[in-house]
Amino acid sequence: MDDILSYIGKKVRAYRKEKNYTQEVLASKSGSTITYLSMVEKGEANITIMKLESICTALGIHITQVLPKSPLNEIKNNEDSILEILKEHYSDKEVREIYQLLLTLILKIQKKQ
Template sequence: MELDYKEIGKRVKIARIRADLTQEALAEKAGLSITHMSNIENGHSKLSLPMAVALANVLSVSVDEFLCDSVIHSKEVFSHEVQMLLEDCDDYEIRILTDLLKAAKDTIRRDMKLKQQE
């Protein structure tokens, strides 16, 4: 399996923004150069495990949050992400999003059944 470093970088950036840190501040706290920090967030540099742990510790998140797009069993991370997306929604938005989610789930399961029959 190939790791998607662009997605990992996006998730590092999101966690940094949530932590209200600049790239420069995160780089300094994690012991990285600003250029290297920028390259990680843009997916141009591979992230080593020790570096991922250092960033996760500075940002007070789990390394799972960075890797969830490459790990099959990431339900907890994605469930949390859905909860965060719904946090600022009003009743109408929640109803529409729930309908969309149900439709998407039905489509996925129907597609899986068709693939099993092939």
């Protein structure tokens, strides 16, 4: 959990600096305090989705831009591209089987972690 909070905090800080916002400006725009925002950026605050959404809105970004990416979500988000590449080399039946195997393997790996 600490790794996720640290990851989110680093992303928030990076986007804040990219916008040239001080912590004071972002705190004001997001309805947070400077102390809380500092804790978020250091990965010390157990931030709620609602609070993270308000910070991301103040930064002009989507909340998913500060969340860790999972391989499963990346594959699902790029399903059309992946299927297109596979279809260049395999039959439709083989493509479905390969895609299902890929999803199954990722789920098994994630459960082990």
